[in-house]
Amino acid sequence: MTAESKPETKPEMKSDILDEIDSKLKGVITDSKVQRERRLVITIDGKDIVKVCQTLFDMGFDHLSNISGVEYEDRFESVYHIWSYSNKNLVTVKAVLPKKEPEKQPEIDSVTSIWRSANWHERETYDLMGIRYKGHPNLTRILNPDDFEGHPLRKSFKLVENPWYDEK
Amino acid sequence: MEAVIKKIKTRNPNEMIINIGPQHPSTHGVARLVTRLDGERAVKIEPVIGYLHRGIEKLAENRNYVQFLPITDRLDYVSSITNNMVYVQAVEEILGIDVPERAEYIRIIMLELQRLASHLLFVGTFGADVGAWTVLMYGFRERERILDLLEMVTGQRLLYTYIWFGGVRYDLPEGFVEQCRKTVDALPSYFDDYEEYFYNNEVFLGRCRGIGILKKKDAINMGVTGPNLRACGVEYDIRKIDPYSIYDRFDFKVCTQKEGDTLARFNVRMAEMRESVKIIQQALDNLPEGDYKANTPKFLKPPQGEVYSRVESPRGELAVHLISDGVNRNPYRLKIRSPAFCNLSAFPAFAEGDIIPDVIVNFASIDIVLGEIDR
Amino acid sequence: MDIIEIIMGILKNPLVKSAIGAIGIITFLSLNVLFLTWLERKLIARVQIRYGPNRAGKFGLLQPIADGAKLITKEDIIPKKADKPVFILAPAVGFLFAVLPAVSIPLAGGLIVSDLNIGVLYIVAVASLSTIAIIMAGWGSNNKYTLLGGMRAVGQSLSYEIPLVLSIIGIIIFVGSLSMTEIVDAQKNIWFVFLQPIGFLVFFVAAIAEMGRIPFDLPESESELVAGFHTEYSGMRFALLLFAEYIHMVVAVALMVALFFGGWYLPVISTFISSMSGIVPVILEAGIFIVKMYIIIVILMWIRATLPRIKITQMIGIGWKVLIPIALLNILITSFVLVVLK
Numbered sequence: 001m002t003a004e005s006k007p008e009t010k011p012e013m014k015s016d017i018l019d020e021i022d023s024k025l026k027g028v029i030t031d032s033k034v035q036r037e038r039r040l041v042i043t044i045d046g047k048d049i050v051k052v053c054q055t056l057f058d059m060g061f062d063h064l065s066n067i068s069g070v071e072y073e074d075r076f077e078s079v080y081h082i083w084s085y086s087n088k089n090l091v092t093v094k095a096v097l098p099k100k101e102p103e104k105q106p107e108i109d110s111v112t113s114i115w116r117s118a119n120w121h122e123r124e125t126y127d128l129m130g131i132r133y134k135g136h137p138n139l140t141r142i143l144n145p146d147d148f149e150g151h152p153l154r155k156s157f158k159l160v161e162n163p164w165y166d167e168k
Numbered sequence: 169m170e171a172v173i174k175k176i177k178t179r180n181p182n183e184m185i186i187n188i189g190p191q192h193p194s195t196h197g198v199a200r201l202v203t204r205l206d207g208e209r210a211v212k213i214e215p216v217i218g219y220l221h222r223g224i225e226k227l228a229e230n231r232n233y234v235q236f237l238p239i240t241d242r243l244d245y246v247s248s249i250t251n252n253m254v255y256v257q258a259v260e261e262i263l264g265i266d267v268p269e270r271a272e273y274i275r276i277i278m279l280e281l282q283r284l285a286s287h288l289l290f291v292g293t294f295g296a297d298v299g300a301w302t303v304l305m306y307g308f309r310e311r312e313r314i315l316d317l318l319e320m321v322t323g324q325r326l327l328y329t330y331i332w333f334g335g336v337r338y339d340l341p342e343g344f345v346e347q348c349r350k351t352v353d354a355l356p357s358y359f360d361d362y363e364e365y366f367y368n369n370e371v372f373l374g375r376c377r378g379i380g381i382l383k384k385k386d387a388i389n390m391g392v393t394g395p396n397l398r399a400c401g402v403e404y405d406i407r408k409i410d411p412y413s414i415y416d417r418f419d420f421k422v423c424t425q426k427e428g429d430t431l432a433r434f435n436v437r438m439a440e441m442r443e444s445v446k447i448i449q450q451a452l453d454n455l456p457e458g459d460y461k462a463n464t465p466k467f468l469k470p471p472q473g474e475v476y477s478r479v480e481s482p483r484g485e486l487a488v489h490l491i492s493d494g495v496n497r498n499p500y501r502l503k504i505r506s507p508a509f510c511n512l513s514a515f516p517a518f519a520e521g522d523i524i525p526d527v528i529v530n531f532a533s534i535d536i537v538l539g540e541i542d543r
Numbered sequence: 544m545d546i547i548e549i550i551m552g553i554l555k556n557p558l559v560k561s562a563i564g565a566i567g568i569i570t571f572l573s574l575n576v577l578f579l580t581w582l583e584r585k586l587i588a589r590v591q592i593r594y595g596p597n598r599a600g601k602f603g604l605l606q607p608i609a610d611g612a613k614l615i616t617k618e619d620i621i622p623k624k625a626d627k628p629v630f631i632l633a634p635a636v637g638f639l640f641a642v643l644p645a646v647s648i649p650l651a652g653g654l655i656v657s658d659l660n661i662g663v664l665y666i667v668a669v670a671s672l673s674t675i676a677i678i679m680a681g682w683g684s685n686n687k688y689t690l691l692g693g694m695r696a697v698g699q700s701l702s703y704e705i706p707l708v709l710s711i712i713g714i715i716i717f718v719g720s721l722s723m724t725e726i727v728d729a730q731k732n733i734w735f736v737f738l739q740p741i742g743f744l745v746f747f748v749a750a751i752a753e754m755g756r757i758p759f760d761l762p763e764s765e766s767e768l769v770a771g772f773h774t775e776y777s778g779m780r781f782a783l784l785l786f787a788e789y790i791h792m793v794v795a796v797a798l799m800v801a802l803f804f805g806g807w808y809l810p811v812i813s814t815f816i817s818s819m820s821g822i823v824p825v826i827l828e829a830g831i832f833i834v835k836m837y838i839i840i841v842i843l844m845w846i847r848a849t850l851p852r853i854k855i856t857q858m859i860g861i862g863w864k865v866l867i868p869i870a871l872l873n874i875l876i877t878s879f880v881l882v883v884l885k
Contacts, residue, residue: 066476081505116390119513301591371851
C-alpha cells in the first residue's frame with residue numbers, strides 16, 4: 001500500500017450545521033463526525049429515524065439522495081444520504097438496526113411521508129437487503145421478480161454456480 | 169396474476185390496462201409501463217423495472233476493486249466514462265490517492281465528451297419518439313464524431329474502462345488535441361442546425377410545450393436530479409455546487425429553465441451541450457504536461473472507510489456509497505445511486521392524466537438508461 | 544368473319560372491357576407502388592444523410608422485388624386469439640378499397656376505365672371505405688395496440704373526410720359537373736390550384752391525413768403504438784396492407800392532380816399534343832399526368848422526412864376547428880364570386 005493519506009485538514013466551515021443538528025436532536029444522536037468538508041455523518045438508533053429526518057427536512061435538507069442498506073456482523077444499517085439545496089451540505093444518517101435473529105427482517109419506519117423519493121429507494125433496499133420499512137405505501141420487490149426468494153445483498157445469500165453450458 | 173396488475177386494475181369497463189414495454193420502440197431498453205387507459209388517456213402509470221437486473225452490487229462484493237471497474241461501464245452504457253469516474257473517485261477518496269494534474273484535465277475532457285455523446289443520443293432519440301426520424305440520424309452523425317475521438321484514446325466505442333485509479337488508463341495519443349479541437353469547435357454550428365430545425369417547427373413545439381409539467385417543489389421532493397431538475401428552475405449542478413475533480417477551475421454556466429415541461433427539459437440539454445464544448449475547449453487550452461497516472465499498486469486494498477462520492481452524470485446525480493472493511497480486497501458494500509432510477513420514480517407523477525403520445529414524449533424527455541436503473 | 548373483327552367484337556363487350564381495365568389499373572398501380580417504395584427509401588435516406596438501399600441491382604432498384612420475395616416466403620402468423628375471418632379479410636378489403644377509386648380517375652383524354660357522371664362523389668365515397676379495413680385489422684388482431692390504432696383511424700377518418708369533400712365543392716360549383724373528365728377539361732386554360740388556392744390547401748392537408756402519412760400517421764405511429772393497426776400482421780398479409788397504403792397514396796395524389804393541377808394539361812405543350820393523332824397524344828398526356836403525380840409524391844416524401852408526428856388531439860382539433868371552417872368559407876367565397884360574375 002503506497003497510497004499516502006491526505007494531510008488532515010480541519011473541516012471547520014460546516015461545523016455550525018452540525019452544532020445545530022446536535023442541539024436540536026440532543027440525546028438522539030449516538031455518534032457524529034465531520035468526514036470532510038460538506039460531509040457530516042451522524043449515527044442514530046433505528047427507532048428515531050422519522051424524528052431525525054423530519055428535523056433535518058425542516059432545517060432545509062430537502063433532497064434525499066440515496067438510501068442504502070448495509071449488513072454488518074452484528075447489525076443492519078439503513079443509511080440515508082441527504083443533501084440540502086439551500087445550505088449545500090450532505091448529511092449521512094446511519095440508522096442502526098440490531099440484528100437479533102439473523103434471518104429475520106429488521107424493521108424501521110418509512111420516510112416516504114417526508115420525501116417521496118424514498119419510495120423506490122426503500123423498495124429497493126427491502127428487495128435486496130430485506131429491511132422492512134413500516135408504513136411504506138407499496139413495499140414490494142422492485143428489481144427482482146415477485147416470486148424471488150431471499151435477499152441477494154445479504155451476506156448469507158450464496159451465489160449459485162450456474163454454468164452457462166450444459167455439463168452433461 | 170401479477171401484483172402490479174392486481175394493484176392497478178379497476179372494475180370500470182371503460183378502462184383497459186396496457187403494457188407499454190418491456191418490448192416497445194419508445195422505452196429505450198426494457199422498461200415497462202403498466203398503464204391504465206381511459207380511451208387514449210393514461211389514468212394511472214406504474215413503471216415496472218428489473219428486466220435488466222444483473223446484480224451489479226452483489227458482483228462488486230465478489231470481485232476486487234480493479235476487477236469491478238469494467239463492470240461499472242455496464243451501468244449506464246451510454247455514458248460509461250462517467251460511471252468509471254464515480255467509482256474511481258470513491259476508491260481514490262478512501263485510499264487518499266492524489267491524481268496528477270494532467271490526468272485531471274484528461275478526465276475532464278473525456279467526461280465532457282461523454283456528456284456530449286450522451287446528450288446527442290438524447291436529442292436523436294427524442295426526435296425519433298416525437299416522430300422525426302431524420303433528427304435521429306443527425307444526432308447519431310455528430311455522436312459518431314465524438315465516438316471517434318473516444319475510440320482514438322481508448323480503443324473502444326461504447327464501454328471504455330478508461331478512468332483508472334490515480335489517473336487515466338492511457339495517455340492521450342498523438343494528434344488527439346488537434347483532432348479534438350477541430351471536432352469540438354465545429355459542434356456549435358451543428359447545434360445551431362438542430363435549434364433551427366426544432367424551434368422553427370410548430371409541430372415539434374406543439375408536441376412538447378406545456379406537456380408533463382413538473383413543479384420545482386415536487387421535483388426536489390421526488391429526488392429528480394440532473395437536466396430534469398434544472399428544467400424546473402433549480403440551479404443544481406454538482407460540477408458547480410459541490411465541485412469534484414477540477415471542475416471549479418472552469419468557466420461554464422449552469423443551464424436552467426423555468427417551465428419544467430418537456431420542452432424545458434429538451435432545452436436544458438441543448439444548452440448544456442454548448443457548455444460542455446466550452447469546458448472542453450478550456451481544458452484543451454490548459455492541458456499541462458506530466459504524468460497521466462499516479463503510481464498506484466496493481467492490487468488495491470483500501471483501509472477501512474466509508475465514502476459517498478457523487479458526480480454529475482448526463483442524467484443527473486450519480487453517486488456511489490462505498491464501504492471498505494480494510495480486510496478484504498473486495499468492496500464490503502457498494503451501493504450505486506443511479507439518477508435515472510430516481511427520475512423514473514417521479515415519472516408517473518407528471519405523466520399521469522396525459523394521452524399516450526404525451527406519455528411517450530414525457531418518457532423520452534427524462535432520458536433514462538435501463539442499464540443504470542436495473543443495475 | 545375476319546379474326547380481327549372478332550377480337551374487336553370481344554373487346555367491345557363491356558365485361559371484357561372492364562376486365563382489361565381492372566388488370567390495367569392493378570398493373571399500373573402495382574408497378575408504381577414498387578417503384579415508390581424504392582423512391583421513398585432512397586429519398587428519405589438522402590435527407591437523413593444515409594445511402595438507402597444500394598445492394599440489390601443498380602442503385603438498389605431491385606430492392607422492392609427482394610422485399611416482396613421475402614415477405615411472400617415468410618411464415619403467415621395468425622394470433623391464436625384473433626378474430627380469424629376479420630383478421631384474414633382486412634388486408635384484402637384494404638387493397639380492394641384502395642384500388643377501386645382509381646376506376647374513375649382519368650390518366651389522359653379518354654384513358655379512363657369508367658367515366659362515371661358522379662365520378663368525384665364515387666371516388667370520395669369509396670376512398671373513405673378503406674378506413675374499414677384499418678378498423679377490421681385493429682379489431683381482428685385482438686391486440687390493444689392495434690385496437691387503439693383502429694380507434695385513431697376512425698377519429699381521423701371522421702374529422703378529415705368532411706373537409707376533404709367540402710374542399711372539392713368549390714371546384715364542382717365552378718365546373719357544374721361531377722364527372723372527372725369534365726373537371727379536367729375545365730382546366731384547359733387555368734388550373735384550379737390558382738382559382739381555388741384555399742380549397743387546394745384544405746384538400747392537401749386533408750388528403751395527407753387520409754393517406755395516413757407523417758405528420759398524420761397516427762393509426763400506425765410506431766413510437767407510440769408499436770406499429771398501430773398492423774402490429775400483428777406478418778408476411779404476405781403485412782405486404783398487402785403496406786401495398787394498400789401506397790396505392791392509397793398514389794390514388795389520392797392522382798385525384799389531386801386531376802382536380803387541381805389540370806390533369807394531363809400543360810399550358811403550351813397541350814396545344815401541340817392536341818394537333819397530333821393516333822395513340823401518341825394519349826401516351827404523352829399520360830406521361831404529363833404521371834410526372835405531375837411524381838412531383839407531388841416527392842413533396843409528400845419530403846414532408847415525411849422533415850416533420851414530426853402531431854398528436855391525436857391536435858389532429859382532430861385541426862380537422863374540426865381549422866379545416867372545416869376554412870373549407871366552408873371557401874365555398875361561400877366561390878359561390879359569391881360566381882354569382883357576382885354572372
